Amino acid sequence: MQQLTVFMDIESSRSYIDELYSSDSGKLVEALVTLKNSVIGSNRQKSSVIQQGVVPRLLQLMSDDTLDPNIRLEATITIGSLAKGTAENVTSLVEQGTATALVELLKTVPVDTKLAEAGLCALRSVFLHPPAPISALPADMRLLTRLTQIAREGSPNSRACVVRILSIWCGGAREQEALCAAGACAALAQALAPGPTRSDAPPPARALPALDLLAAMCFENANVSQVALNTRHGDKTIPELLTALVSRDKPLPVAMGAARCLTFIHRAGALPADDNRVVFGALPCLARLCTKEIPEDIRASAAETLAYLAEVDTSLQRLAAISNHLMSSLADIVNCPSAAAKQGAFKCFASLGANDEDIRKRIIETHGLMVHIVNGMNNPEPSVRLAAVRCLHSLSRSVQQLRTTFQDHAVWRPLMQLLSESPGTELLTVGSSTLCNLLLEFSPAKEPMLDQGAVEMLCNLTKRPEAALRLNGIWALMNMAFQAEQKVKQRILCCLGTEQMFRLLGDSDTRVIMKTLGLLRNLLSTRQHIDAIMSEYCSQVMQAVIVVLEGSYPAEVKEQALCILGNIGDGEKAKDLIMANEDVLRKLVDYLAHPESKLQEAALFVAGNLVWRGEAGAAARQARLAELGVLRALKLLRARQDAAHLHDKVKTALAQFNEFT
Amino acid sequence: MSLNNSAQNNANDVYDKEDRRISRTDMNMLIMNYLVTEGFKEAALKFQQEAGLQEPALCSSLDERIMIREAVQSGRIPEAIAMVNALHPELLDNDRYLYFHLQQLQLLELIRAGRAEEALAFASATLAEAGANDSNALTELERSLALLAFPDPHASPFADLLLPSHSQKIASELNAAILKMENQEYTNPKLCSLLRMILWSQSELDKHNIKYPKMTDLANATIEQPK
Numbered sequence: 001m002q003q004l005t006v007f008m009d010i011e012s013s014r015s016y017i018d019e020l021y022s023s024d025s026g027k028l029v030e031a032l033v034t035l036k037n038s039v040i041g042s043n044r045q046k047s048s049v050i051q052q053g054v055v056p057r058l059l060q061l062m063s064d065d066t067l068d069p070n071i072r073l074e075a076t077i078t079i080g081s082l083a084k085g086t087a088e089n090v091t092s093l094v095e096q097g098t099a100t101a102l103v104e105l106l107k108t109v110p111v112d113t114k115l116a117e118a119g120l121c122a123l124r125s126v127f128l129h130p131p132a133p134i135s136a137l138p139a140d141m142r143l144l145t146r147l148t149q150i151a152r153e154g155s156p157n158s159r160a161c162v163v164r165i166l167s168i169w170c171g172g173a174r175e176q177e178a179l180c181a182a183g184a185c186a187a188l189a190q191a192l193a194p195g196p197t198r199s200d201a202p203p204p205a206r207a208l209p210a211l212d213l214l215a216a217m218c219f220e221n222a223n224v225s226q227v228a229l230n231t232r233h234g235d236k237t238i239p240e241l242l243t244a245l246v247s248r249d250k251p252l253p254v255a256m257g258a259a260r261c262l263t264f265i266h267r268a269g270a271l272p273a274d275d276n277r278v279v280f281g282a283l284p285c286l287a288r289l290c291t292k293e294i295p296e297d298i299r300a301s302a303a304e305t306l307a308y309l310a311e312v313d314t315s316l317q318r319l320a321a322i323s324n325h326l327m328s329s330l331a332d333i334v335n336c337p338s339a340a341a342k343q344g345a346f347k348c349f350a351s352l353g354a355n356d357e358d359i360r361k362r363i364i365e366t367h368g369l370m371v372h373i374v375n376g377m378n379n380p381e382p383s384v385r386l387a388a389v390r391c392l393h394s395l396s397r398s399v400q401q402l403r404t405t406f407q408d409h410a411v412w413r414p415l416m417q418l419l420s421e422s423p424g425t426e427l428l429t430v431g432s433s434t435l436c437n438l439l440l441e442f443s444p445a446k447e448p449m450l451d452q453g454a455v456e457m458l459c460n461l462t463k464r465p466e467a468a469l470r471l472n473g474i475w476a477l478m479n480m481a482f483q484a485e486q487k488v489k490q491r492i493l494c495c496l497g498t499e500q501m502f503r504l505l506g507d508s509d510t511r512v513i514m515k516t517l518g519l520l521r522n523l524l525s526t527r528q529h530i531d532a533i534m535s536e537y538c539s540q541v542m543q544a545v546i547v548v549l550e551g552s553y554p555a556e557v558k559e560q561a562l563c564i565l566g567n568i569g570d571g572e573k574a575k576d577l578i579m580a581n582e583d584v585l586r587k588l589v590d591y592l593a594h595p596e597s598k599l600q601e602a603a604l605f606v607a608g609n610l611v612w613r614g615e616a617g618a619a620a621r622q623a624r625l626a627e628l629g630v631l632r633a634l635k636l637l638r639a640r641q642d643a644a645h646l647h648d649k650v651k652t653a654l655a656q657f658n659e660f661t
Numbered sequence: 662m663s664l665n666n667s668a669q670n671n672a673n674d675v676y677d678k679e680d681r682r683i684s685r686t687d688m689n690m691l692i693m694n695y696l697v698t699e700g701f702k703e704a705a706l707k708f709q710q711e712a713g714l715q716e717p718a719l720c721s722s723l724d725e726r727i728m729i730r731e732a733v734q735s736g737r738i739p740e741a742i743a744m745v746n747a748l749h750p751e752l753l754d755n756d757r758y759l760y761f762h763l764q765q766l767q768l769l770e771l772i773r774a775g776r777a778e779e780a781l782a783f784a785s786a787t788l789a790e791a792g793a794n795d796s797n798a799l800t801e802l803e804r805s806l807a808l809l810a811f812p813d814p815h816a817s818p819f820a821d822l823l824l825p826s827h828s829q830k831i832a833s834e835l836n837a838a839i840l841k842m843e844n845q846e847y848t849n850p851k852l853c854s855l856l857r858m859i860l861w862s863q864s865e866l867d868k869h870n871i872k873y874p875k876m877t878d879l880a881n882a883t884i885e886q887p888k
Contacts, residue, residue, distance in 0.1 A: 033743070040746050041753040041760035044790050077750045084754040121751055 020057055025068050032061070032074035039081045046085035050092050055082070059101045062119075065108065073115050076105070080122030083129075090129040099126050099136035107143055111150050111158075120150070120161035127168045137169055144182035151187035160209055163191065167213035176217045180224045188214050189233035192241040192258075201244075204251050211245075211257030214238070218264040225270035239265065243277045246285035252298050259285040260301070263309040273313040282309060283316065287323035290348075296336050303333055303344030307351040314355045321352050321359045331366045339381040346376055346387035350394040360398045370409045377414040385418060386427050393430050396437035403444065412438055412445040416452045425466060432461055432472035439479040446480065450488065454480070459495045467509040474504060474515040481522035486532060489523050493533065498540040505544055510554060517560035520544065521567055530571030538577050541568070542584070549587050555596045562591060562602035569609030578610065579621055585628050592633035597646075600637065604649055607634065611656040622657055631657055689714055695850040700726045700836060722748060722843060726836055733832040734825065738767040745835065749842045759838055761791040761798045762831045765805055769822055772808050780809065 019031035035054070039045045061067060061075035079098060083090055093099075102123040109116045126133065137143075150162045170179055191210035192202055201207075218225045228238045236244075238261075245258035262282035265271050271278055286309065288294075289302035306326075310316040320326055333345035349369070353360040363369060373395075376388025392411060395401055406412075415438070419431045435454070438445045458480070461473025481492055504516040520541065524530050534541065541564070548561035565584065568574045578584055591603035607630055611622050625631060631654075638650045689712050696705040702723055708714070725748050732741035742763055745752055753760040764787055771780035784806060792799040804819050811817035821827060837849065856879055866873050872887035 036750070037739075037743050037746055040742075040750065041757060041764075042787065042790060080750060081754055084751070118750070125751075 017052060017054060020054065020061075025071060028061075029068070029070055029074060032071065032078060036074055036078045036081060039078060043085045043089070046082050046089050050082060050085075050089055055079075055093060055096045055098070058082075059096070059098060063101055063105060069113070069115060073118055076102075076115060076118040076122055080118055080125055083122050083125035087129055090126060094126060094133050094136075099123065099133035102126070103137050103143070107146070111146065111154060116150070117155055117158045117161070120154075120158050120165070124161040124164050127165050132168045134169055134171065137165070139174060139178040141178070141182060144178055144184075148179070148182045148184050148187050151184065152190060156206065159191065160205055163188075163213050164209040167209055167216050170213060170216040173221060176219075176221045176224050179213075179217055180227055184213070184217065185224075185227050185231040185238065186233070188217075188228075189231050189236075189238050189241060192238070192245065193233040193236065194244070201250060201254070204254055207245065207254050208257055211254070211261055214261045215257070215264050218261065218268055218270075220264075220268055222269045225265045225268035228265060229270045239271065239277045239281075243281040246281050248288070252289065252294060255285055256289055256298055256301055256305075259289070260305045263305050267308060267311075273316050278309075278316070279319065283320060284323060287320060287326045287329070290326060290329040290333060291324060292329065292332055296333075296338060296341055299329075299333050299336070300338060300341040300344045303330060303341070303348040307344065307347035310348075310351045311354065317352050317354060317356055317359060321356075321362065326352075327362060327366050331369060331372075334369070334372045334376075339379070339384050342376060342379065342384045343381075343387040346373070346384070346391040350387070350390040353391075353394040353397075357398055357400075360395055360401065364395060364398075364401055364405050370405055370411070374409055374411060374414055377411075377418055382424070382427070386424075386430065389415065389418065389427060389430050389434060393434040393437070396434050399440075402438065402440065406438070407444045410445075410448075412449050412452075416449060416454065416457075419457060420453070425469070428461070429466070429468050429472065432458070432469060432476060436472055436476040436479055439476050440482075446484075450480075450491075455488075455491050455495050459492075459497075459500070462496065462500060462504060467507075467512065470504070470507065471509060471512050471515065474512055474519060478515050478519040478522055481519055483525070484522075486529050489529060489533065492519070493523065493537065498537060501540070502544065502547070505547060510557065513548075513553070513557055514560060517548065517557065517564060521560065521564050524564060524567040524571075527571055530568060531573045534568060534571060534574040534577060538574075542577060542581060546583060546587075549584075549591075555599055558591075559598050559602045562599065562606055566602065566605040566609055569606050572615075575610060575615075575621070576617075578606075579624060582628070585625070585630070589629045589633045592630070592637055597642070601646055601649075604634075604637070604646060604653065608649065608653045608656075611653055613656045618656070626657065691852050691855075695852045697723065698836075698840070698850045699833070700730050702727050722839060726839055729839070730832045730836060733763070733766065733835060734828050736766070736770045736773075736828070738763055738770065741835075745839070749839060752838060752842050756838055757791060758795060758798065759834060761788065761795070761801075762834065764788050764791070765801060766828055766831055768805055769808075769827075772805070772814060773823055777809050781806075 016031040016034045019027050020035070022028050022031065035049065039049055058075045058079050062072050062079060064072070079093070079102075083093055083098070102119050105119045106116065106123070109119065147162050147166065151159050151166075154162065166179060166184065170176060188210050191206050192214075194201060202210075214228065218228055231238050233241065242258040242262050246255050246262070248255075250258075259282045262271070262277055263286075266273065266275070266278045266282070273279075283306075286302045286306040290299050290306065294302070306320060310320045330345045330348050333341050336342065336345075349363050353363050373388050373392055376384050377392070379385055379388065392415065396406065412435075415431060415434060419428065419435070423431065435449075435458070438449065439454070455477070458473045458476045461469050462477070464470055464473070477492055477496065481489055501516060501520075505513055507513050507516070523533060524541070545561045545565055549558060553561075565578065565588075569578055588603055588606055591599050592607065594600055594603070607625070611625060611630075612618060622631075634650055634654055634657075638647060638654065689708075693705060693708060693714060696702075696708060700723060725744060729741050729744050729748075732738070732744065742753065742760075753763075768780055768784055768788060771777075771783060784802065788798075788802055792802045805822055808814040808817055808819050808822065814820065815823060859876055859879075863873075863875055874884045874886055877883050877885050
């Protein structure tokens, strides 16, 4: 046997590299063992061996089932060691077909052999380097059944490998369903169960990959979560096994993983928000893992997971807000250096403040948080910027904050800055939602934001292909136009353009149409503005209203259009525009008799504005309206029992017609 | 019994109460655990015979671990590494610091044998990689190479590296890593944990300025009365 040495540089390795091609199996094994011992522990040696082009030969030796099992084993172990090198090493291995060859090996080799274990170890090392070669492992039922069989019956090391590989592989609904069908839930229940003596917790090396796979399988998947809910090992279901793992005596990463699984199962709809395993299991565990004594990486994932747990349910938000000093723990996490920690804390604050004004107030009062949010929006890491904006968005639902803290910290400035730097769709969506809130009428931020070019930016948003962005754009414009000065309204109209407005009235999303009409309505308010705007845009506005009244829109959209008409009818000169349009007047008669009560009421509002006595030309208008049947329609409306709640208004309108009644 | 009372009593009175009697079986189990965990197989089997115990639960890798320990302590490092790689191929790739420690032993063997040039070549060819990636490793590498600067390394300030206790320490480190790889619950002997617990308890008591009979010498279990 060749003398063993760890001192093996590239030059001295020539001879045994040659021996790798020997037909003498004894020499071949010897060369493989020498090669293996030279690469284990040294990235330099791994790189040099890969550069020498040995990988294809190793893969060939590994895959040839006519060879001595020892040769195949040593070749596989060497491949496995190479896969523990640098990212470039792994990329090179994958390019040479290593992942596919390992999967092929696993399809044929008996599951309880050392060769299978070495193959799994190597594949795990390859998968641990992102991006994992997901496509090398097809969602083939026979293969997956085999792999889940190893996860149940293999050696401890093989089980851990297989579960880790699958946890990285499982990235979508297709993989989730396939694994579930292959019986992965039962294997996971077994991996999470205590040892034979009952008091033994599952060792972390077994539990951690299993928790990751379970989380990956249950994420946003109602079906798989339901299966997990009902899968048992012994007398315990998976949620019960998880509840045992969130307790204080378990290692922190295990408790973290178990709390994440419970969170995902809850959010997928399999466990209700008031279930004990959520309320007394996952939630307090996550709040505890956010506290100061815990290592930063765990705190970061705890905060992020808690954000997801409490994202929608108000009772969980209230409960979390009073748990274990969570607010001050989170404020402390914001100060941690890592992007993951900051991001987790901002997201968690955003979730906690989503619905409850009291919680928002407490968040704002958390020492120095606004400064951190503003800093977060300027963070070089995109994920931190996004999370900071999410937090700001949640807090911007508070009217009081809009008027005080937000103004003090001029939060609109970094926000506008972010939105004008061509951000990603997600940031743009959250950011423009925040902008909507900042632009509410009472928000003092409105003026400076206009100067920053907010109108132009929002008009551009209405042209985006994403419905959510069009909605936010037009919504924000609507808020901006509410009780605004005339120059602001002119600027909006001029910048948006009537063509774009018509396009938005034909939008596939009804909410966009509603907000577009809402914008028109806000633009056409107060008598002075109505006349000024109508003198310029008369025909387009009337056309827009007619389009909606004649089209097949839902009742609430038509109601908006009638309200616009009512606003126009309040203008001094603008009244004549309606009076001159016989089509519109006939529509008015129709809507006064419409079965839908809110449309009757809206039509009544229009009629009331037109017939108002004491304004110039009232008599002529009344005569014309009587002639077209408006008077008769009003009388009919008064007679209708189902319109009793409108009778006062109808009477007022009819009283204007004194010459005719 | 409160601490104040106990301080006035004789130490033997306090510790030899009926309810504190420790069974012989427990003692034997602790000793057996020490022998098995640390890989003293023959001693363990002898002890089993003499103490009349059940067959000790020797874990599967005990023979290998004994051979690996012997190889490390007698300076046959490449052989030890090859055995570790055969037993757990992923271990030294996962724990590069441990791998560095084994290579450092190899370097120290060359220095001990007075093969200075080979030592330098070996250090630059293999150990430099670990030194470049890990500042702890770099410091230790510098200490090891500093031995070369002395005509008699054994008389240098870094002579501790050449003592058998250093290679024993690395051998135990390696042994614990192997046990951990095999998912053994305790990678350290339970006796170690007990002694550590005594030290911890005493330091907690010291922190609170409490007077108590203190164990001042672990090896002889000497207990001193409070002054």
